[in-house]
Amino acid sequence: MRRKEFPVYRVAKHVTVKVLAGVLWSVPLGAEAPAVYAIRGARVVTGKGPILERATVIVRDGLIADVGAQAAIPADAWVIEAEGLSVYPGLMDALSSLGLPEGSPATQRRPEPPSSAEAERTEDVPVNSAWVRAADLLNPAERRIEAARNIGFTAAATFPMRGILCGQGAVIALAGDRPGEMVIHPSAGLYVTLTTRRGGGFPASLMGAIAYLRQVFLDADHYEQARTIYNRNPAGLKRPEYDRALEALLASPRVLLPASTAVEIARMLRLAAEIRRTPVLYGGHEAWRSAELLRESGVSVIVSLKWPERDRDADPDVEESLRVLEMREKAPATPATLAKAGVRFAFSSAGLTDRRDFVRAVRRALNAGLSEADALRALTLHPAEIYGLSDRLGTVEPGKIANLVVTSGDLFQEQTEIKHVFVDGRKYQPIAISREEGRP
Amino acid sequence: MKSATTCLSAWLALAAAALPQTVLIRGATVHTVSGPDIASGSVLIRDGKIAEVGVVVKAPKQARVLEAKGLHLYPGMIDSATDLGLAEITSVRETVDIREIGDFKPQLRTIIAVNSASEHIPVTRANGITSAVVLPEGGIISGQAAVIHLDGWTWEEMAARPSVAMVLQFPVIQQTPAERTGPSERRIPYAEAKKRYEARLRELDDWFERARRYQRARQAPASGLRPDLQLEAMLPVLERKLPVVIHAVREKAIREALAFAERQKIRIILAGARDADKLAAELKAKDVPVILPRVLELPLNEDDPYDRPFTLPAALHKAGVRFAFATYSSSFSRNLPYQAATAVAFGLPYQEALRGLTLYPAEIWGLNELGSVEPGKLANLILADGDLLEVRTQIKHVFVRGKEVDLNNKHTTLYEKYRNRP
Numbered sequence: 001m002r003r004k005e006f007p008v009y010r011v012a013k014h015v016t017v018k019v020l021a022g023v024l025w026s027v028p029l030g031a032e033a034p035a036v037y038a039i040r041g042a043r044v045v046t047g048k049g050p051i052l053e054r055a056t057v058i059v060r061d062g063l064i065a066d067v068g069a070q071a072a073i074p075a076d077a078w079v080i081e082a083e084g085l086s087v088y089p090g091l092m093d094a095l096s097s098l099g100l101p102e103g104s105p106a107t108q109r110r111p112e113p114p115s116s117a118e119a120e121r122t123e124d125v126p127v128n129s130a131w132v133r134a135a136d137l138l139n140p141a142e143r144r145i146e147a148a149r150n151i152g153f154t155a156a157a158t159f160p161m162r163g164i165l166c167g168q169g170a171v172i173a174l175a176g177d178r179p180g181e182m183v184i185h186p187s188a189g190l191y192v193t194l195t196t197r198r199g200g201g202f203p204a205s206l207m208g209a210i211a212y213l214r215q216v217f218l219d220a221d222h223y224e225q226a227r228t229i230y231n232r233n234p235a236g237l238k239r240p241e242y243d244r245a246l247e248a249l250l251a252s253p254r255v256l257l258p259a260s261t262a263v264e265i266a267r268m269l270r271l272a273a274e275i276r277r278t279p280v281l282y283g284g285h286e287a288w289r290s291a292e293l294l295r296e297s298g299v300s301v302i303v304s305l306k307w308p309e310r311d312r313d314a315d316p317d318v319e320e321s322l323r324v325l326e327m328r329e330k331a332p333a334t335p336a337t338l339a340k341a342g343v344r345f346a347f348s349s350a351g352l353t354d355r356r357d358f359v360r361a362v363r364r365a366l367n368a369g370l371s372e373a374d375a376l377r378a379l380t381l382h383p384a385e386i387y388g389l390s391d392r393l394g395t396v397e398p399g400k401i402a403n404l405v406v407t408s409g410d411l412f413q414e415q416t417e418i419k420h421v422f423v424d425g426r427k428y429q430p431i432a433i434s435r436e437e438g439r440p
Numbered sequence: 441m442k443s444a445t446t447c448l449s450a451w452l453a454l455a456a457a458a459l460p461q462t463v464l465i466r467g468a469t470v471h472t473v474s475g476p477d478i479a480s481g482s483v484l485i486r487d488g489k490i491a492e493v494g495v496v497v498k499a500p501k502q503a504r505v506l507e508a509k510g511l512h513l514y515p516g517m518i519d520s521a522t523d524l525g526l527a528e529i530t531s532v533r534e535t536v537d538i539r540e541i542g543d544f545k546p547q548l549r550t551i552i553a554v555n556s557a558s559e560h561i562p563v564t565r566a567n568g569i570t571s572a573v574v575l576p577e578g579g580i581i582s583g584q585a586a587v588i589h590l591d592g593w594t595w596e597e598m599a600a601r602p603s604v605a606m607v608l609q610f611p612v613i614q615q616t617p618a619e620r621t622g623p624s625e626r627r628i629p630y631a632e633a634k635k636r637y638e639a640r641l642r643e644l645d646d647w648f649e650r651a652r653r654y655q656r657a658r659q660a661p662a663s664g665l666r667p668d669l670q671l672e673a674m675l676p677v678l679e680r681k682l683p684v685v686i687h688a689v690r691e692k693a694i695r696e697a698l699a700f701a702e703r704q705k706i707r708i709i710l711a712g713a714r715d716a717d718k719l720a721a722e723l724k725a726k727d728v729p730v731i732l733p734r735v736l737e738l739p740l741n742e743d744d745p746y747d748r749p750f751t752l753p754a755a756l757h758k759a760g761v762r763f764a765f766a767t768y769s770s771s772f773s774r775n776l777p778y779q780a781a782t783a784v785a786f787g788l789p790y791q792e793a794l795r796g797l798t799l800y801p802a803e804i805w806g807l808n809e810l811g812s813v814e815p816g817k818l819a820n821l822i823l824a825d826g827d828l829l830e831v832r833t834q835i836k837h838v839f840v841r842g843k844e845v846d847l848n849n850k851h852t853t854l855y856e857k858y859r860n861r862p
Contacts, residue, residue, distance in 0.1 A: 313629050313631075321741065321742035323742065
């Protein structure tokens with residue numbers, strides 16, 4: 001009986017904090033005011049170089065000030081005795097829609113033209129909303145942010161996901177009071193899908209979607225040329241029309257292309273070469289077949305941690321094809337295969353917000369031969385590198401953003417508890433409501 | 441000038457065709473199907489029937505003699521499942537009349553819906569198909585199937601059997617709606633689909649139970665029974681006078697359909713049974729005939745051998761299951777012989793393929809007057825310049841009920857039109 005009371009109390013406390021947060025806007029959820037922290041005597045997995053067995057991490061003004069066995073503890077530091085605890089770099093979700101309100105135009109899967117929020121203008125082509133920017137749509141109170149943080153995620157690349165050219169992603173910190181302070185980089189890349197429009201409307205097929213993509217990028221190149229010529233000498237020239245979608249396309253540092261099967265991977269690599277853009281492939285569940293091709297191309301892959309599973313709603317009498325069964329069986333071997341081949345890959349949490357589910361998903365990759373160090377890199381340094389932010393994210397090194405996870409032990413063990421999560425140098429206490437405890 | 445001659449000769453042929461004829465076809469290779477071939481034989485047609493078949497048949501007075509040296513005479517082919525006369529242009533809704541609203545409509549007589557002016561009918565018979573089974577679709581009990589001859593001004597004239605079988609679409613668990621009503625393709629959750637399927641199965645049994653009660657009440661003296669046309673239509677089924685065509689594609693549905701037939705003590709014919717090879721022994725034991733699914737088709741499952749649809753007829757033949765070929769189409773009914781030809785290329789004995797187009801469907805559908813070249817049978821005959829199953833073979837003459845029919849059709853008209861383009 002006593003055990004049952006405990007979670008209720010915890011939930012109640014959580015609710016109070018939330019209510020307070022609603023009243024006092026400036027108090028972050030479950031967070032203590034930013035200060036100087038010294039995490040003393042911890043096992044520090046820096047993510048770069050050897051593991052420091054008994055070291056101290058100094059956090060000041062949102063940054064990592066010092067790491068090491070001899071790090072001096074400042075007088076104003078809030079000392080966290082971390083004997084027996086482990087410090088990891090904060091995890092980063094390489095592909096998500098965190099912070100974008102669920103059900104908002106940006107996160108709906110259906111490729112419909114942007115609704116009233118970004119009213120469609122006559123010159124806009126349907127399924128192209130490249131000008132939509134995740135950084136402009138952020139909602140710090142979006143509930144999945146806290147859930148992701150509770151399992152150790154401190155940063156995420158987040159993208160609008162509606163349409164074919166869905167919009168510009170942002171790399172964000174998974175905590176903050178105002179949208180602006182959450183943004184680590186406002187241009188993570190253009191998120192592309194190959195969804196087709198059923199029941200009429202262009203494009204209705206994969207071929208149509210790819211032809212459409214090609215056309216849009218050709219249009220963008222033409223647009224840029226016209227603009228350059230005009231800007232060089234506007235006199236006597238009709239000015240080219242402004243197009244917000246093409247402007248956004250030109251400004252994007254990279255494109256994220258969907259590619260799960262080997263055929264799709266080869267196809268998207270060809271497309272990327274054709275449109276002359278830096279690609280990042282996402283999906284990657286059959287990339288174990290394409291490791292060589294990927295290594296040669298030098299393209300990075302975002303592997304979804306949502307491993308293919310049998311549809312729970314499927315008719316048990318319907319036989320599944322070998323192709324589907326093989327994909328399900330071998331997908332978790334993708335990370336190990338890519339690591340061995342030297343292909344850079346990162347994980348996307350694919351909406352996993354339960355720590356046990358998350359650990360199990362990672363463990364499936366570990367069981368298929370991935371090393372723990374590579375798994376950690378795929379959740380820290382590699383996503384930072386993919387988005388060009390490894391100078392500020394991804395490892396426990398002085399000068400980097402103080403995104404840290406303090407755990408009771410090995411990060412990829414189910415029984416390990418997450419003690420503290422630091423985002424931008426602010427300490428958060430994970431309010432873990434596991435599935436059993438959450439139930440009355 | 442040339443086209444004028446063509447027109448004139450066509451008109452003459454038509455005028456001649458309209459009259460009841462006594463025709464002696466002489467010197468053809470006669471493929472009787474029921475017996476051995478006659479290398480140079482003659483067939484006498486009189487009063488719409490085959491009067492004589494033999495090596496030497498004397499021409500009666502005033503008989504038209506058709507010198508058929510070098511030609512092959514076959515019984516006309518029977519397509520055992522079609523939409524002929526029901527569906528003209530499948531993508532134009534107004535021209536498609538293959539289903540009615542409602543789940544149980546045993547009283548529906550498909551024959552009435554057959555459009556005798558359909559362009560597909562002359563096209564089909566020009567390739568040697570002289571009779572066809574027309575099946576309704578939709579709901580659970582779709583209505584009564586009919587057999588038509590492919591010649592006639594009205595459906596009454598075309599009807600060979602206005603009611604040959606009751607058609608039943610066996611319920612299955614379906615997560616995507618079978619009959620698309622709009623652009624939305626919403627998937628139904630499995631649990632809901634299963635519930636729906638179970639309800640439909642129950643309804644089906646209830647329906648038969650109701651019909652049976654009606655049957656008993658009808659036999660009782662002075663019961664004061666109010667006639668019910670729907671249940672009335674079920675009586676021949678319960679009396680085993682009318683077989684039930686059960687459309688069941690996959691193994692589970694076929695198995696359940698067999699159990700259903702046993703339970704309800706009805707005679708059945710399976711149609712569309714793409715998994716029939718998995719249950720061949722059982723089908724043989726219960727002597728359930730199978731209207732073959734289309735042979736020229738992609739495999740049912742992704743991992744099936746590529747040739748499974750091609751080898752299905754051979755597999756059923758080997759197990760001793762009775763079968764007949766069908767196209768399940770109106771515009772492609774003309775390709776019926778090639779379904780059989782592919783089956784031959786994949787293991788079905790040639791004679792069996794030929795019978796599957798002629799004699800076997802006649803037996804399965806109870807059309808004793810059709811299916812072979814024998815005296816007394818209806819003169820549905822075709823003369824071809826080669827092997828019937830060969831794609832390059834041309835059909836030269838077609839007789840339906842003893843009357844030679846015009847082989848001009850939309851295809852030949854368009855062919856002539858564009859060939860003569862200046």
